[in-house]
Amino acid sequence: xxxxxxxxxxxxxxxxxxxxxxxxxxxxxxxxxxxxxxxxxxxxxxxxxxxxxxxxxxxxxxxxxxxxxxxxxxxxxxxxxxxxxxxxxxxxxxxxxxxxxxxxxxxxx
Amino acid sequence: xxxxxxxxxxxxxxxxxxxxxxxxxxxxxxxxxxxxxxxxxxxxxxxxxxxxxxxxxxxxxxxxxxxxxxxxxxxxxxxxxxxxxxxxxxxxxxxxxxxxxxxxxxxxx
Numbered sequence: 001x002x003x004x005x006x007x008x009x010x011x012x013x014x015x016x017x018x019x020x021x022x023x024x025x026x027x028x029x030x031x032x033x034x035x036x037x038x039x040x041x042x043x044x045x046x047x048x049x050x051x052x053x054x055x056x057x058x059x060x061x062x063x064x065x066x067x068x069x070x071x072x073x074x075x076x077x078x079x080x081x082x083x084x085x086x087x088x089x090x091x092x093x094x095x096x097x098x099x100x101x102x103x104x105x106x107x108x109x
Numbered sequence: 110x111x112x113x114x115x116x117x118x119x120x121x122x123x124x125x126x127x128x129x130x131x132x133x134x135x136x137x138x139x140x141x142x143x144x145x146x147x148x149x150x151x152x153x154x155x156x157x158x159x160x161x162x163x164x165x166x167x168x169x170x171x172x173x174x175x176x177x178x179x180x181x182x183x184x185x186x187x188x189x190x191x192x193x194x195x196x197x198x199x200x201x202x203x204x205x206x207x208x209x210x211x212x213x214x215x216x217x218x
Contacts, residue, residue: 003172003173003174003195003196003198003199007172007173007174007199008199008202008203011127011130011199011203012203012206014126014127014130015127015128015130015131015203015206015207015210016127016206016210017123017126017127018120018123018124018125018126018127018128019124019127019210019213019214021120021123021124022124022214022218023213023214023217026214026217026218027217044213044216044217045209045210045212045213045216046210046213046214046217063112063116064112064116065112065116086112087112089112090112090116090117090120093117094117094120094121094124095218097121097124097125098124098214098218100154101124101125101128101154101155102211103154104128104132104153104154104155105128105131105132105135105155105207107153107154108132108135108136108153108155109131109135109204109207
């Protein structure tokens, strides 16, 4: 039985999902608005759809990990996000967890 | 607003979920039954509950990535799992994806 594209895509997304949260938190140590955040993630090789990024930002903010603020820049209102104090603590813990998972996978692969 | 344990645990699980599939597929290049598979994952630092492992094995088998076979060993019937041909192809692709995600996260963290 060959593996269909949908199965692969599902597993690939599962593999990326957790990492994307970590990437977003790490990038938001410095304040950004959505468009530049997305560009920066894409430059790092972690492209993410707007339809996935904005709900994630709202979720992370509702969890207390990010703060956001509307501000005018270049005559346009933009919503700027940055890591909260609690988010910074969680980022360190998650990054340590990620390094541990990494070490484990390196042993197994 | 402090981050509650539930939020942290949710993000931690999200980070592990995709990696666990990769770890299970990698470990099953060699045939194993559930108990030894779980032990091996735990030894590698990726402990997983039985209640999570067995549904994952069934799902991976239904996706065509694993095959399984009941066999008697030490007078007990055990279900042995191993990577299918399609699973081996997918493992390589997922492992490459994981290395790419890794490189991206290393840049960002």
